[in-house]
Amino acid sequence: MDKNNLTKEYSNGEITVVWQSGKCIHSGNCVRNNPAVFKPKEKPWIHMDASETQKIKDAIDKCPSGALSYRTNKSEE
Numbered sequence: 802m803d804k805n806n807l808t809k810e811y812s813n814g815e816i817t818v819v820w821q822s823g824k825c826i827h828s829g830n831c832v833r834n835n836p837a838v839f840k841p842k843e844k845p846w847i848h849m850d851a852s853e854t855q856k857i858k859d860a861i862d863k864c865p866s867g868a869l870s871y872r873t874n875k876s877e878e
């Protein structure tokens with residue numbers, strides 16, 4: 802396993818956030834946008850229950866590298 806290129810998934814039931822470590826350029830945009838959810842010093846570092854789904858999506862949309870993305874969970878469709 803390449804520790805520099807991990808893919809991790811985090812779900813809150815509504816959406817699943819996908820984080821690809823190899824793409825992250827550590828700009829910190831996600832943390833600045835939603836420090837309650839994105840806590841790089843903790844494990845797991847994304848706290849899906851710390852904010853509304855829309856606010857999590859908004860922060861992900863501002864990730865400059867594409868390291869963060871999300872998909873809507875099927876149960877919602």
Ligand code: SF4
Nearest residue numbers: 825826828829831864
């Ligand atoms: S916004 Fe994207 S590139 Fe920047 S630290 Fe967060 S995950 Fe990494």
